[in-house]
Amino acid sequence: MRVEFTLPDLGENIDSGEIVKLLVKVGDVLEPEKPVMELETGKAVVEVPSDVKGRVAAILVEEGDKITVGQAVLSVETDLNVDITAAKPAPPPELVVPVKPAPVAEKTEQPAQEPSSIVAFPAAPAAKRVARELGVDLVHIAGSGPGGLITEEDVRTFAGAKPRAEATVTIYEPLPDFSRFGKSERKPMSSVRLATAQHLAHAWNTVPQVTQYDDADVTQLDIVRKPYAEKVAAMGGKLTVTSVLLKVVASALKQFPQFNTSVDMAAREIIQKQYIHVGVAVNTERGLLVPVIRDANQKNILELAVELSALTKKAHARELKPADLEGGTFSITNLGTVGGTHFTPIVNWPEVAILGISRSRKQAVWVEDHFEPRLFLPLSLSYDHRVIDGADGAKFLRWICEALEQPFFLALEG
Numbered sequence: 387m388r389v390e391f392t393l394p395d396l397g398e399n400i401d402s403g404e405i406v407k408l409l410v411k412v413g414d415v416l417e418p419e420k421p422v423m424e425l426e427t428g429k430a431v432v433e434v435p436s437d438v439k440g441r442v443a444a445i446l447v448e449e450g451d452k453i454t455v456g457q458a459v460l461s462v463e464t465d466l467n468v469d470i471t472a473a474k475p476a477p478p479p480e481l482v483v484p485v486k487p488a489p490v491a492e493k494t495e496q497p498a499q500e501p502s503s504i505v506a507f508p509a510a511p512a513a514k515r516v517a518r519e520l521g522v523d524l525v526h527i528a529g530s531g532p533g534g535l536i537t538e539e540d541v542r543t544f545a546g547a548k549p550r551a552e553a554t555v556t557i558y559e560p561l562p563d564f565s566r567f568g569k570s571e572r573k574p575m576s577s578v579r580l581a582t583a584q585h586l587a588h589a590w591n592t593v594p595q596v597t598q599y600d601d602a603d604v605t606q607l608d609i610v611r612k613p614y615a616e617k618v619a620a621m622g623g624k625l626t627v628t629s630v631l632l633k634v635v636a637s638a639l640k641q642f643p644q645f646n647t648s649v650d651m652a653a654r655e656i657i658q659k660q661y662i663h664v665g666v667a668v669n670t671e672r673g674l675l676v677p678v679i680r681d682a683n684q685k686n687i688l689e690l691a692v693e694l695s696a697l698t699k700k701a702h703a704r705e706l707k708p709a710d711l712e713g714g715t716f717s718i719t720n721l722g723t724v725g726g727t728h729f730t731p732i733v734n735w736p737e738v739a740i741l742g743i744s745r746s747r748k749q750a751v752w753v754e755d756h757f758e759p760r761l762f763l764p765l766s767l768s769y770d771h772r773v774i775d776g777a778d779g780a781k782f783l784r785w786i787c788e789a790l791e792q793p794f795f796l797a798l799e800g
Contacts (some may be wrong), residue, residue, distance in 0.1 A: 388742055390439050390446075391416070391460040392535065393453050395512040402454040403427040404577050405447055406704065414442045416462060423459070428581035429675050430708045440464040452577070456510060456535040494784045509536035519594060520545040534586035578673035589735035597730045597768040598779045602787035604746060605761045610793055627743065627763065628666060628720050632690040634789045635741060636662050636682035637796060639716060642782045646715045648736040649772050665714035665734065668693060668701040676734060678714040722746065728766045738773050741786070742766035763790065 393403075410422055421433040444461035447453055509517070509524050513536045517524050520541065527544050529536035564570045575583065576583040604627070609626055618625040637647045639662050648657045662683040665676040677697040682690060700706050717734040719745040731742040744764035750757040767783045774782075789796040 387464050388443060389438060389440070389462050389464055390458040391422065391436060391462050392601075393411075393425075393434065393455050393457050393459055394437060395455050395510040396425075396432065396434070400427045400455075402452060402577075403432075404452050405449050406431055406449075408445065408449055408461070409433075409515060410442050412442050412445060415466065416440055416442060416460075425453075426577050426704070427662045429578055429673075429707070430711050431704050432708060438462050438464070453501050456531045456537075462485065462725075465519065508536065511537040513541050513741075516541045535621055576672055578675065580668075582673050585735070589732050593733045593735055593738075594771045595733050595768050596771045596774075596779065597766055598776070598783055599728045600765050600767075600783045600787050601762040602765060602782075602790040603760050604763045604790050606762055607790055607793060608746075618688055618691050621688060621692050623688070623693075623695040625687070625691050626694075627722065627746070628718060629691035629694050630687055630790070631718060631741070631743065631786075632664055632666070632679060632682055633685075633687045634786055634796060635664055635716060637714070637789065638782060638785050640683060642778065644774055644778060645739045645740055645769070645782055647773055649738065649770060651772075661713075661715065663713045663715050664695070665711075665717040665737075667717065667719035668698050670702050670703045672704070675706060675711065676714065676717060677701055677706055677710045678712065701760060716740070718743065722763075728764050731766060731768050733770055735769050738770035740768050742768070759798065 393539040396403075406424040410416065410425050416422070416436040417439055418437055419435045422436050423434050424431050425434050442460055443463045445457050446460060453459065509529065510531070514524070516522075516538050517567075522541055522545050524536055524541070527536050527540050528534070530540050531537045537684075570729050590760050607630070611630065615625045618629075623629065643658060644656075646659050646662060648659070650657060661681065663678050663680045664682040665678045668675050668677060677700070679685075679690060679693055679697070685693070696708065697706070700710065714734065714737060716737055717740040719731050719740060721729060722743050722745040724745075727742050727747075728744055729742055731740045733740050742765065744766070746761055746763045748759050749758045749762050765783060765786065767779055769782075
């Protein structure tokens with residue numbers, strides 16, 4: 387018998403993705419949990435495992451295709467003794483929709499028949515999980531998804547449970563007809579660009595943001611940093627300003643815990659995180675990614691520099707996994723290699739603050755009776771005004787500046 391392997395529910399609100407690489411070919415034998423393909427879902431590449439056993443009879447998609455949960459990916463022959471090269475393509479099994487049996491007489495002696503002759507119904511993993519939780523037999527449910535796929539909502543509706551809230555529909559203002567003004571071309575958004583657009587739009591609409599600016603005199607830090615650059619490079623890292631700021635920010639979050647929170651307006655609560663995971667924005671050819679360094683407060687600058695370099699390489703090589711992008715409590719974004727003075731970064735919701743770094747510049751400073759050339763690093767701090775007041779924002783940013791200006795300050799208070 388032939389069955390279809392469909393894109394399963396991958397969780398984390400992932401409903402679609404782009405096929406980066408197919409890991410099977412016609413004739414390959416599938417086992418449960420064997421990787422079938424690499425799928426780019428928003429910002430990470432994940433391996434999609436098989437949930438069926440059999441031989442691949444046909445591949446129904448191509449690399450580069452965008453597919454959705456429930457879409458058929460492979461045709462699989464479950465009888466391994468069948469020669470798929472000689473057999474004619476079999477149509478997909480007829481979907482038999484069972485009817486709930488009518489009530490029987492109270493004293494009937496006939497045992498209930500087993501539904502062994504009924505074709506197995508396709509169901510999303512989330513639907514199977516909810517069915518187990520609610521004690522529902524999937525055989526009694528007609529799926530509303532593609533090809534009769536049973537969805538989580540189908541199970542909840544059948545059980546009389548409260549379905550998940552539908553996503554809010556966004557209505558966009560129609561664009562003008564650009565062909566009136568000249569030639570133009572439409573190009574689909576990449577999965578990364580689309581995820582970024584949706585996430586930042588949500589953050590901008592949700593978080594009342596304030597940005598404060600300050601400059602850190604990093605003249606002494608630059609002198610101290612350079613002699614150690616080769617040692618860090620030998621360990622596989624780069625001793626950049628960002629890697630130093632990872633340590634500074636992690637220390638600052640211990641001093642100012644309100645910057646390490648999230649806001650739950652529905653529950654009217656502030657969630658205080660007991661861990662410090664710092665995300666660092668990486669500009670790739672596919673768009674902006676923010677891999678997360680976990681427990682940054684428990685690592686020294688050398689360890690942070692090495693880990694940051696490794697994550698940056700993974701981001702450019704499309705090797706980041708969903709776990710690499712999750713759990714951040716604060717973010718850092720550096721535009722110093724591009725240029726500019728200050729800018730206004732958008733808070734990476736559900737975090738409550740983000741630090742922007744611009745290009746350092748030399749500036750003449752009057753010291754006692756003469757001018758001295760000093761190196762200044764422009765910093766921009768955006769934060770959620772619902773949980774952070776302006777005075778707190780100014781103190782937090784000044785603390786970071788002082789830690790950069792006086793290296794001993796970090797050892798003393800960090």
